Amino acid sequence: MDAPRIPSISIDSEFEKISDAISSLGFLFLQSPPVPTVQRVDNMFEISRRFFKEESQEGKEKARGWVQVRQESLDAQGHPRGDIKEAFNMRPFTEMDEAKQPLPPTLKAEEKAIGEFMKSCHELCMKILEALALTLKLPKDFFTSRHSYNRPQGSILRLLYYPETSLRELDANRQNEIRAGAHSDYGTIFLSIRQKDVGGLQILIPSGIWLDAPVTSSDTVLVNIGDLMEFWTGGRFPSTIHRVALPRTQEDARERFSIAYFLHPDDDVLLERLTDDGEDANARLKARFGVDPNEPLTAKQWLEGRLAATYAGRKDD
Ligand SMILES: O=C(O)CCC(=O)C(=O)O
Numbered sequence: 001m002d003a004p005r006i007p008s009i010s011i012d013s014e015f016e017k018i019s020d021a022i023s024s025l026g027f028l029f030l031q032s033p034p035v036p037t038v039q040r041v042d043n044m045f046e047i048s049r050r051f052f053k054e055e056s057q058e059g060k061e062k063a064r065g066w067v068q069v070r071q072e073s074l075d076a077q078g079h080p081r082g083d084i085k086e087a088f089n090m091r092p093f094t095e096m097d098e099a100k101q102p103l104p105p106t107l108k109a110e111e112k113a114i115g116e117f118m119k120s121c122h123e124l125c126m127k128i129l130e131a132l133a134l135t136l137k138l139p140k141d142f143f144t145s146r147h148s149y150n151r152p153q154g155s156i157l158r159l160l161y162y163p164e165t166s167l168r169e170l171d172a173n174r175q176n177e178i179r180a181g182a183h184s185d186y187g188t189i190f191l192s193i194r195q196k197d198v199g200g201l202q203i204l205i206p207s208g209i210w211l212d213a214p215v216t217s218s219d220t221v222l223v224n225i226g227d228l229m230e231f232w233t234g235g236r237f238p239s240t241i242h243r244v245a246l247p248r249t250q251e252d253a254r255e256r257f258s259i260a261y262f263l264h265p266d267d268d269v270l271l272e273r274l275t276d277d278g279e280d281a282n283a284r285l286k287a288r289f290g291v292d293p294n295e296p297l298t299a300k301q302w303l304e305g306r307l308a309a310t311y312a313g314r315k316d317d
């Protein structure tokens with residue numbers, strides 16, 4: 001049997017098609033979305049490259065939001081030495097595109113462009129959420145009205161950089177190393193913007209196989225359901241485990257950049273179950289996430305619980 005493929009669809013498709021596509025593997029390629037524009041994406045990659053390659057060590061260290069190589073372990077049990085990646089996390093900016101956190105000089109110089117980019121990622125997420133709400137027979141604005149850009153909430157724009165890796169050096173230690181360990185994302189949905197032809201992202205499909213998720217066109221955005229959405233919808237929209245594998249070819253051993261937008265609801269949104277699939281579904285959600293769906297829980301409490309679990313495995317050496 002052929003391995004399944006990640007569905008690829010236009011944002012202008014009927015809402016059921018978008019929901020069906022995203023329900024099948026929890027991942028979906030959106031073809032040429034109107035925002036963020038290709039020009040904005042290219043510019044954001046250039047800004048990211050400048051930060052990771054040209055920012056001084058002091059600038060990085062002083063900035064809140066920088067994650068250094070091996071500092072984070074997305075799969076602390078499987079890969080206790082930590083992920084071979086650098087990252088920079090930014091909270092949503094103001095409506096006027098001003099950062100709410102101190103930025104290192106290379107990013108400060110591009111504050112407006114970054115703010116505009118972040119807003120356009122948020123806008124794209126809103127279009128997807130409208131389709132998901134209609135599928136659940138909820139008002140079209142059910143999710144969008146609970147995901148403001150400028151109220152307290154936990155969304156993050158994350159720049160990611162995976163340094164070039166020597167295949168030979170890694171061969172000796174392959175079992176223990178990973179670029180980003182296996183995990184699912186915590187929030188509502190997650191946009192992953194990656195450069196064409198630099199592989200590595202893989203998703204775990206139900207048969208237990210790791211499926212490659214290559215970007216074959218520079219104007220597609222990968223959309224992924226997060227754990228919070230799975231919990232909120234009683235599994236109707238499932239989150240999926242994924243990782244960034246070690247390079248297997250000389251081509252993939254090159255340095256790799258990606259940009260992620262993790263969308264979270266407003267902090268005070270109550271995650272009341274939107275579907276009623278009975279006690280079996282509750283037991284499954286409780287086993288998977290360690291949270292009782294019958295207890296009231298806000299989006300902020302959910303995020304704090306998930307972060308505590310990840311950073312328990314964090315390396316600080
Ligand atoms: O770099 C990527 O393509 C994915 C990164 C990722 O899954 C994450 O940071 O949660």
Ligand SMILES: [Fe+2]
Nearest residue numbers: 183184185242
């Ligand atoms: Fe992820």
